[in-house]
Amino acid sequence: MKDVKKAMPATPMLDQLEAGPWPSFVTGLKRLAQDESKPYAPMMKDLLGQLELSYKTRKGYWKGGTVGVIGYGGGVIPRFSEVSDQFPASSEFHTLRIMPPPGMHYTTDVLRKMCDVWEQFGSGLIALHGQSGDIMFQGCSTANVQPAFDAFNEMGFDMGGAGPALRTSMSCVGHARCEHSCYDEPRAHRTIINEFLDEMHRPAMPYKFKFKFSGCPNDCTNSIQRSDFAVIGMWRDDMKVDQKEVKAFIKSKGRSYVIDNIITRCPTKSLKLGDDDTLKVDNRNCVRCMHCINVMTKALSPGDERGVTILLGGKRTLKVGDLMGTVIVPFLPLKTDEDYETLVDIGRRTMEFFADNALEHERTGEMIERIGLVNLLEGIGLPLDPNMVSHPRTNPYVRMDEWDAAVAAYKESRKGSTGDHNNKGGKS
Numbered sequence: 001m002k003d004v005k006k007a008m009p010a011t012p013m014l015d016q017l018e019a020g021p022w023p024s025f026v027t028g029l030k031r032l033a034q035d036e037s038k039p040y041a042p043m044m045k046d047l048l049g050q051l052e053l054s055y056k057t058r059k060g061y062w063k064g065g066t067v068g069v070i071g072y073g074g075g076v077i078p079r080f081s082e083v084s085d086q087f088p089a090s091s092e093f094h095t096l097r098i099m100p101p102p103g104m105h106y107t108t109d110v111l112r113k114m115c116d117v118w119e120q121f122g123s124g125l126i127a128l129h130g131q132s133g134d135i136m137f138q139g140c141s142t143a144n145v146q147p148a149f150d151a152f153n154e155m156g157f158d159m160g161g162a163g164p165a166l167r168t169s170m171s172c173v174g175h176a177r178c179e180h181s182c183y184d185e186p187r188a189h190r191t192i193i194n195e196f197l198d199e200m201h202r203p204a205m206p207y208k209f210k211f212k213f214s215g216c217p218n219d220c221t222n223s224i225q226r227s228d229f230a231v232i233g234m235w236r237d238d239m240k241v242d243q244k245e246v247k248a249f250i251k252s253k254g255r256s257y258v259i260d261n262i263i264t265r266c267p268t269k270s271l272k273l274g275d276d277d278t279l280k281v282d283n284r285n286c287v288r289c290m291h292c293i294n295v296m297t298k299a300l301s302p303g304d305e306r307g308v309t310i311l312l313g314g315k316r317t318l319k320v321g322d323l324m325g326t327v328i329v330p331f332l333p334l335k336t337d338e339d340y341e342t343l344v345d346i347g348r349r350t351m352e353f354f355a356d357n358a359l360e361h362e363r364t365g366e367m368i369e370r371i372g373l374v375n376l377l378e379g380i381g382l383p384l385d386p387n388m389v390s391h392p393r394t395n396p397y398v399r400m401d402e403w404d405a406a407v408a409a410y411k412e413s414r415k416g417s418t419g420d421h422n423n424k425g426g427k428s
Helices: 012-018 025-034 041-057 108-121 142-154 185-195 197-201 243-253 255-263 291-295 337-357 364-371 373-380 403-414
Strands: 095-098 122-128 135-140 211-214 229-235 271-273 279-281 306-312 326-332
Touching (some): 012 041, 025 122, 041 122, 095 142, 108 122, 108 135, 108 142, 185 197, 185 337, 255 271, 255 291, 326 373, 337 364, 337 373
Parallel strands (some): 211 229
Antiparallel strands (some): 122 135, 229 306
16 A cells, blocks of 8 residues: 655644744744655654644643653653644654753764754754753654664763753853953863763752853853853953054044943943043953953953852742842862862852752742842851842941951951952952
8 A cells, every 4th residue: 555645734823923034943844844755754744733733722732741761860851742643743742952062062073963863763853052051852752762862872972951950051162262261161061060960860959950151251151140050251350451452443443432332331430541542441340241342352351360250049030030140259260170179069069058958949049039148158168258249238327336346357267268269359
């Protein structure tokens, strides 16, 4: 009997999403569904049919379940269809989260091999990258999950995080291509993940926990907003100024452009343009916002004494609204093996405290809001620092008669402390 090819479903509502001026994901799904030479074509046709049904009924038809690979407790996002009787080919549409390399550096050969694996075992649908940082291989049957992972593992890739566990980390392209980089981002990324790999593959936390690594305060990985433990490249000496390049920039753009777009946009008014077209920087009040450096890339650059600032508690909306990370270490150099050991130690103490004290389904930032920053710092063994203030005082009346004793006590408490976490070059 001659095989009958599965017909493309009618999708009038999805078709409307292709009518606008911008590229549509529907076009991509249709392209995969129409390629009859690929084994995933029937799956993608039924996927389009189910998606059209969801648009009509305004209801999602995916449910969870349990799917995994041998030896791992997470990394696979299970999706089973509640309307599998209507769309049997897409009755299982699981997603594999695969960890990308630090800085997301790939060769074209690796990317082609990944596509070959997913054409053989999956739907051909790949997202580079999900918000979690993972390579998202979307659409796989239960039977093909293990062989697909085995193929990726043979290439040197491991499963990413899922569930109440350490999640996949992200790092920016860093010093490989960016002149603003203040530390070795890939090394920090690999060091942390290799140390805590069990926490990723065997979920055992109250909720998810994320590390992210950005090479400078531009924060290209959105770590301050989206990670529990943000490692941001920072410098603590003076910003470097090339006055020759400053004058060349002014000659090219004009003084009014520099004043309107650089000088007046400094949030702390730390820049001053002289009559002789030289630029002066009040480094003590510079808050490292990067705006002037981003605009005058040849004239300005980060200082030479570079390291990282560590922040805790960033996340998107959950229980108490969006939260930005809170500084817990204003400056930590990352040059020697001992420096990286200090970073790992702070990460370990933070995750252990989170595991012991957070409520179920509570992120680190929400835990800090509930118990207070002082209790967190005491729990993970870090000293208080003025740079940790979340906002200035709103009460202008301050008692000063006990300040001298408080300063003396603080200095005494800092003697013999492990690591240099002071920001000696100004505010962070």
